[in-house]
C-alpha cells in the first residue's frame with residue numbers, strides 16, 4: 001500500500017506540477033456495464049464539481065446512477081473535512097455501508113475527497129473498513145477507474161498524494177444542469193488561515209492555464225449555458241503561481257468579453273480583492289452584482305490570530321468601495337464564532353460589523369477544531385455552550401438584515417433565471433435573481449434555463465415571492 005508522507009504538504013516549491021491531458025483507458029470503458037452507482041457529496045461547490053467529474057468517469061465505465069444507496073452496486077462518498085460535523089456525517093454513512101456490505105459482500109465501496117487527505121482518517125479507514133475498494137485523495141480522483149478495477153483483484157487501494165499531483169485537463173464532466181455550470185480556475189489555497197484544513201487537504205494553490213479555462217467557457221457558451229461560476233478556494237489569487245503576467249481581473253474580463261449571460265465567482269479573499277476587480281464589476285453587466293466576501297470576525301485581535309491578513313477597517317473600506325460603485329450589490333459572507341480566545345467584546349465587534357455591512361446572506365459557523373491546524377494548539381478554546389449562544393445571537397442579527405434587504409426589492413422587477421417548476425403547484429416556478437436571491441413566482445409555460453423578468457410582490461428572510469409577466 002502506498003503510504004503518503006503528509007509532512008510534504010507544507011512544501012513551498014513554486015509550480016511543482018505539470019498540466020497533463022486525461023483520457024480513459026480503453027480497458028476501463030464499459031467495464032461495469034449494467035452496474036449501478038450511488039454518489040454522496042458532502043461539503044462545498046468544489047466537491048460538488050468534483051462529483052460531476054466522478055459521475056462522468058463512472059458513467060464512462062458503464063455504471064448507471066442509482067438514487068437509493070441500498071440498491072447500488074457501488075457507493076462512493078465524496079467527503080468534506082472543513083468542520084467536525086461534516087466529518088461525523090461521512091463516518092455515519094460509512095457505518096451504514098459497513099452493515100450493507102455484511103449483507104451484500106459484492107457491494108463495492110469507495111471514499112474520496114478531503115477526508116481521504118487526512119492521515120488520521122486514512123489510518124482509521126484502513127483499520128476499521130479494510131473491505132473498502134478505494135480511498136482516493138483530492139488530487140487524483142481521476143484514477144478511480146483504474147483503482148476500482150485493480151481492487152477487485154488486490155483489495156483496498158489507497159492513492160493519496162500529500163503533495164500536489166499534476167493538473168489534469170480534459171476530464172469528462174456530467175453537469176447537473178444544462179444552463180448553469182461551475183468552472184474550476186484554481187485548485188488549493190496558500191492562505192493557511194490558522195483554523196482551516198483546506199491548504200492541507202486541497203494542497204497549495206495551482207491555477208489552470210488561461211487557454212484551458214477560456215476553451216471550457218467557450219464550449220459552455222456554445223452549448224447554451226446561461227450562467228458560469230468561476231470556482232476556487234480563493235479565486236482572487238488566480239495566476240499568482242503561474243509564470244505569466246495574467247491576473248484574476250484579466251481572466252474575469254476575458255470571460256465577460258466572451259458574452260456569457262451571467263458570470264459569478266466564488267470565493268473571494270478580501271486581501272486579494274483589487275480595485276481593478278471592483279471596476280470590472282461596475283463595467284460589465286454580465287458580471288453578476290453578488291459577491292461572497294468572507295469576513296470571519298469583526299475583531300482585529302481575532303483576525304490576527306486567524307491569520308486573515310486584513311483588519312476590520314480594511315474590510316469595511318473594501319465593502320464601502322464595492323457598495324459605492326455597484327449600487328445593486330448583494331454581499332454575502334462567512335463568519336466563525338468561538339474562535340480560541342474570542343471574548344464577549346470581540347464577539348460584539350463582529351455584531352457591530354454585521355450592523356454596518358448589512359449582509360444579504362451569511363454562512364455562520366461555530367469554530368471547529370481541526371487536527372493539524374495551528375489554531376488547534378491555541379490556548380483558551382471556547383466552551384460549546386458559549387459558541388452556541390453566540391451563534392444564535394449572530395444568526396438573529398444577520399437574519400434581520402436578510403429580511404430588510406429583501407423588503408427593499410418589493411415592487412421592483414428582477415431578472416430571474418428559471419431553475420425549476422413547482423411539483424406541488426401548477427404555473428409555479430423558482431429561480432435566482434442576478435443578486436443570487438431565490439424567487440418563487442407564478443408564470444405560464446416558462447422554459448427552464450431561460451432568464452425572465454419577475455415582479456417582486458413579497459419578501460421573506462431567505463426568499464422572495466413574485467410573478468412573471
Ligand code: 5AD
Nearest residue numbers: 195196294334335336365366367368
Ligand atoms: N471551524 C469553523 N468554520 C470553519 N470554516 C473553515 N474552517 C473552519 C473551522 N475550523 C468556515 C470559514 C470558511 C468556510 C468555508 O468555512 O468561515 O470561510
Ligand code: SF4
Nearest residue numbers: 189191192193196198
Ligand atoms: Fe481556508 Fe483561509 Fe484558504 Fe479560505 S482562504 S480556504 S479559510 S485557508
